Amino acid sequence: MYSFTVRNRVYRFKDLKTLLAKASPYRTGDVLAGVCAETYEERVAAQIALADVPLKNFLNEAVIPYEKDEVTRLIIDSHDVAAFGLISSFTVGEFRDWLLGDEIDSALLESITPGITPEMVAAVSKLMRNQDLITVAKKCEVITRFRNTIGLKGHFSTRLQPNHPTDDPKGIAASIVDGLLYGSGDACIGINPATDSPAAVLNLLNLIDTLRQQFDIPTQSCVLSHITTTLDLVNQGAPVDLCFQSIGGTEQTNTSFGVSLSLLDEAYDATLSLKRGIVGQNVMYFETGQGSSLSANAHHGADQQTCEVRAYAIARRYKPLLVNTVVGFIGPEYLYDGKQIIRAALEDHFCGKLLGLPMGVDVCYTNHAEADQDDMDNLLTLLGVAGCNFIMGIPGSDDIMLNYQSTSFHDALYLRKTLGLKPAPEFEQWLIKQGIINGEGDLQPVNSSHKLLSGIL
Amino acid sequence: MKNEIEIPQQLSALREFTAARIAIGRTGNSIPLKQSMEFKLAHAHTRDAVYSTLDIDGLFTRLKVFGFPVLHLHSQAANRHKYLKRPDLGRLLDDDYKYQLNGNIAKPDIAIIIADGLSAEAVNGNAYSLLKILIPKLLDAKLTIGPICLVEQGRVAIGDDIASGLKARFSILLIGERPGLSAADSMGAYLTYNPQPGLTDESRNCISNIRKHGLSYKHAADKIFYLVSESFRRKLSGVGLKDNAGLLGES
Known part of the structure; x- marks a missing residue:
């Protein structure tokens, strides 16, 4: 009492x-x-x-x-x-x-x-x-590594999110190229697949892997399928860099996601065994978000922020490369407006960092929430100041597959410029070599003969 | 607007492959004004759609041509504000409206329910056009149809409350879907066999993106009719039925 x-x-x-x-x-x-x-x-x-x-x-x-x-x-x-x-x-x-x-x-x-x-x-x-x-x-400085180094002070990364409503390979490749030319994609190139079928996921994995090898891009790929799909593909020897899973803060929440600690253990070990990292072996990518336990009717009377932080105990067990709180995706019945979304994002980022996690935030909202681009600009700026490891990079902020608004390629450029932040060092060198940015980190005009443009057409 | 930012043709050519907002150029590091305003306008349409209201009079006039009673119902969410914060209330029929069902218990095969959902605009614009094709198909198959129910501040599961109140064997619920930047007027159809309060989404089949420039009324009506027929034949709806939906072919 x-x-x-x-x-x-x-x-x-x-x-x-x-x-x-x-x-x-x-x-x-x-x-x-x-x-x-x-x-x-x-x-x-x-x-x-x-x-x-x-x-x-x-x-x-x-x-x-x-x-x-x-x-x-x-x-x-x-x-x-x-x-x-x-x-x-x-x-x-x-x-x-x-x-x-x-x-x-x-x-x-x-x-x-x-x-x-x-x-x-x-x-x-x-x-x-x-x-x-x-x-x-x-x-807090939480540094993780796979093919590049994420989370160093003074650096700020993005997940390039090239989703397409039918997983069309050319449509996805077009968004990837567009993003790379804006300097996006050092946290990872990560696709939310429209379907969870193993064959479709394998196609997407091969697509990014081919592109990555063709242009020698120092980043990692991820197709955000269910962990059981990824595990099967790992066991078949598919080019899986990062193993993804959504997690929540109670056992019952995770049951509703079709996942458990023993399954996570198995998938973690399997993905590690592929040894695909170059500068490090942080192989897991987790997504979380306040409200998931209530949504699964699995909150045991605990508030949604406490449930959220409990999910971080799971994440830290697996030394992930990336943890992303998808803060505004869940809708206004959990986080009503810009004020609530901003507060929740800052809480999640702080709590995750204090627990030693490489926190990124999907700065986002749905159209039935009382929020707009101005709220996202505010949150984005606050997270930049707070030292957030990464955000999403989506063409024009508009995810045409998941139907919500997140951060654009331009948003990351704004933050890097305004706060003097740089991409992951290995990726930065690649961007300079490709003529995409100059030594000062400024974006260069796109050369119409750039090989990234001819690569997919 | 007159401002145009130049984009290399090789880059803008990528737009052929996706509807994503790629190759939009930049001014400094920022999105050019034209694209910024296009985005704002699309978002404005979604906001207006969320706060749009059912055109009760217009729907009454059009729907009564089918010859069934048309009922006007309301969920327990008193207004849009409440509706957005309390999804549980949007799933329950307001007690003051329940008497309307009592006078109409005809134990029909099918209850048709039209709810505003997150875009009243979507059902205002699409519900009648779909039903004009669908209802004759249902009647031809000797299925009986109960009153058509219009529901304000309704969520999908309110259909269970209403259809079970009418003692219907099956419910077809048409509802405004969450508006997106590419379409703010998409209508969804949720199909439930043996509708009872307490059912969840895995008991239903859903057909999405019904609108003039999305899934056509004709195609949507065909799909719904197929699923209704299969549901009655196999006495179920939802996940168990989905497996065979490939028979429908691609939309």
Whole structure:
């Protein structure tokens, strides 16, 4: 039982799960789930009560029972007591102040990462303003490698997302070439296939692999099929660079996605065994997003942000190359407007980074959300300042297969120019060699005889 | 607009292969004004579609030519604002409207339900044209049809509530789909055998993108009729039926 009194009114919160939910900044998904604070005062009361909870309590009081949920078991069983030592005497509020302190740097944050649980991170994020989330996230440096190096300070990458409604190879290749000529694609070239059939996925894998080898592009490919499809293809020796899967923060959510820890273990080992990386072997690509547990009716009464951060415990087990929170895709019943989408994205980015993950964000919205390009520009800029590892690159922001709006090739250029950020170093060298950018990182006029243009026609 | 940004012909030639917004050029690092405005206009159309409302009078006038009663119903989502935030309410029929069903329990083979969904514009523009082709086919097959129900602030699953209230054996629900930048007026048809409250999407078959410049009314009517016939023959709808839908050929 937790409580706090405001002007003689006593607010009681029966357990940690309830306290976390009531302390969460307002969003429609928590109202839909019936776990949201009823008043503004109750929310702040919950936050003040949460600030006084010792971090140690999080090791003794599970938000979702240990016996019922393999994600909880993973969180508790993999907790590193030694790494926790430095912060073990803190309350959540003291942890927040400590994180913001001048002397706390990337190396120190990395050292405590195995000792913090998702629920601790979710809790501390609920006490933080957007500016706090940005300040601490910016301290973290999470570097991953496959054929290039992603996440270095001062660098900023993009996933080139050349989707096509019928997976037409030429249509996809056209979008890839267009993106490469804007300097997009260093995080990966990643296609969401319109169908999950193994044959179709294999065609797309071969398409990108051929293009990559033909032009010697230092990047990695991914076709975002279901993990079972990818696993079969890996076992057939298909050119799988990255193994993709959507994951959620509860066992039941993952069951609804058709995935489990044992399946992830198997796919991870299989993909690693291909040894296709050159500068590193981070082979996994995960996508997440607040609201997925509620959507699968698998949230156990926990708020959607806490569920989201629990998914990061799964992700970190597999040392992924990329983790992408697809923040605005789920719709207004979970994140209603630009304000909620922006807050959720900054939370996810901060929480993922603090847990040691290479966080990227799909800065996006659907047409029934109260959001537009201006909101996305705001979020994009905030994420650039916060040191986000990567965003999506989509022709003109318009994904014609998934029917939502994300970030354009131009958006990434804007951010690189405005904040002085560079692509992954290996990819940057390739772009210079191809005459796509100059040594200062400025985009050059497209030469009509560029071999990328003749390559696919 | 007069401004034009020059794009090499070799690059713009790639547009032949995809409807994606490729080869749009740049001014500095930014999207040229023309393309920026095209995007804004498409988004404006989607926003207007989300907030469009069912043309109740117009639909009444057109639908009554089929000779069935036309009912005007409403979900428990009082307005669009509520509808967007509470999908659960959009799936339930408002109690004040339930009496209308009571007077119309004819145990028909088929209940036809038209809901605004996320684009009332889509059903305002497409529902009648589709039904004009579909209803005669259903009647020719000796299927009986119940009242046509117009539902405001309705989601797909409200069809279960309504069709089971009418004691119908099958429901055809026409609904405005989530508007996209390429089309804000796409209508979907959801087909459910033995509709009962509590069913989920795997119990239904869906035909999407029905509109003037999408899946044609004729083709959509053929597909729906095929699925209705198969559903009655095999006494099911949804995932179990999908496997054989290849018989329909490509749209």
